Amino acid sequence: MKSVVTLVASALLASVAQAQVVQWDIAKRHVGPRFAKRQDGTFTEVITNEKTRGGYFASCQVGTPGQNLTLQLDTGSSDIWVPSSSASVCDQDSQNSGCTFGSFDESASSTFSVVGENEFTISYVDGSHSKGDYVADTFEIGGATLNNMTMGLGLSTDIPYGLVGVGYALNEAIIANTQSASSAYDNLPVLMQKQGLIATNAYSLWLNDLDANTGSILFGGIDTEKYQGELTRINIYKDSQTNAFSSFIVALTSLQASSSSGTDTLTSSELPVPVVLDSGTTFSYLPTDIAEQMWQEVGAAYYTQLGLALLPCSMENSDGHFSFGFGGSGGPVINVTMDELVLPLTDEPQQFPSGPYEGQDICQFGVQNFSSSPYLLGDTFLRSAYVVYDLVNNEIGLAPTDFNATGSNVVAFPSEGAQIPSASAAPNQAEVTQTSGSLSQPTYGASGGFQNHDAESAASLLPPAFDWSRIAVMGASMCFVMVGSGFFLLI
Missing domain, CATH: 2.40.70.10 (Acid Proteases)
Structure with missing residues (x-):
């Protein structure tokens, strides 16, 4: 949260x-x-x-x-x-x-x-x-x-x-x-x-995939069988107003969309984007400019009545993935596939009543927009990553998750202040401090692979005008789940 x-x-x-x-x-x-x-x-x-x-x-x-x-x-x-x-x-x-x-x-x-x-x-x-x-x-x-x-x-x-x-x-x-x-x-x-x-104030999180039956949070250690490749350490940043460590803010420094039809580099005026790695948030929330580019890639349409980007549930089977890069060049990269980014809108299936997706079941896209920093990477991102939270050294360890891994090899932190076992530091984190954000529209060459049609068709997917009152009520009933459980105010 x-x-x-x-x-x-x-x-x-x-x-x-x-x-x-x-x-x-x-x-x-x-x-x-x-x-x-x-x-x-x-x-x-x-x-x-x-x-x-x-x-x-x-x-x-x-x-x-x-x-x-x-x-x-x-x-x-x-x-x-x-x-x-x-x-x-x-x-x-x-x-x-x-x-x-x-x-x-x-x-x-x-x-x-x-x-x-x-x-x-x-x-x-x-x-x-x-x-x-x-x-x-x-x-x-x-x-x-x-x-x-x-x-x-x-x-x-x-x-x-x-x-x-x-x-x-x-x-x-x-x-x-x-x-x-x-x-x-x-x-x-x-x-x-x-x-x-x-031994030390640190733990690792393995949520596994959306349909998995098992996962874990491990206090005081890592499990080397739960991730692929090597762990890479990135810095946690202090709150910019208080100059203190109070939440797990890290730097999202790149985002790409890739499919069988191409790869697009997505941009934002906010890059590098400060994001909080937050298991208490069901969805992920990024700056509007970069979220809209993701929606365009997958053919999601934003509905102001609900304040949500929606798309057909069948898109969970779509080709394509998004690559989230952290800590500058050479830092860890986590790929998130569409089956982790498409979630039901309601408990009972609902269909688009009109428009280009008429008759298809309605789902929510797992990345929504937010208006101010720090932004949030919630469960729709975290399931694809193995994440180590080191609250003593103020570092995060990241590696691609090994979905549905059956083995286990637990390695404990040996002492207070010990660094994350088997992890190396991202080599170019100094560049994260540079403000280099810019906004330019991608060519959407990857959208065809996501949606099985060309980018021109993707650009035409505008929300139709119809009565969402019934679905809006249902969506509102989930507001605490989608937003309230991830954004909270201490008073």
């Missing part, structure tokens, strides 16, 4: 005693909580990919005895928060379906304590919110137990599930509320390090 409020001060990091890893496995469909500790000292946890809820969810236990909750995993925020069982949103009545992913009954935990009464507040851009107390309790994930884990307790919330935020401590809600870095507490990865579960 992208923080809108600017934060101040520097990161707080802790030392640990030994090198271990904690891993959550990711599954596409909802499963009950499973906890297992392996002989090598690593930990495994199931996370579910809930498409209609807009992200990846982890089964956890909170309190003593442990209560099962399933929480959204989010690299773009930094707090764990859980809905209280007393919150009205968790009541099952004619208006609410209840907190089907679980809620927390604080009165049933013998280890529960309040550490900040009425100090937890998060509001999202769609108007949803969660407010309550900061609390401390036992938190178990992947068989690893953390004592006195600080969390937000949503006593007044209209969101029926909570989050596991694993970003920088400076992005915690309490800091925005107090405007003081001294308010920072030990969030999940920091506490894992302090309690000796991992």
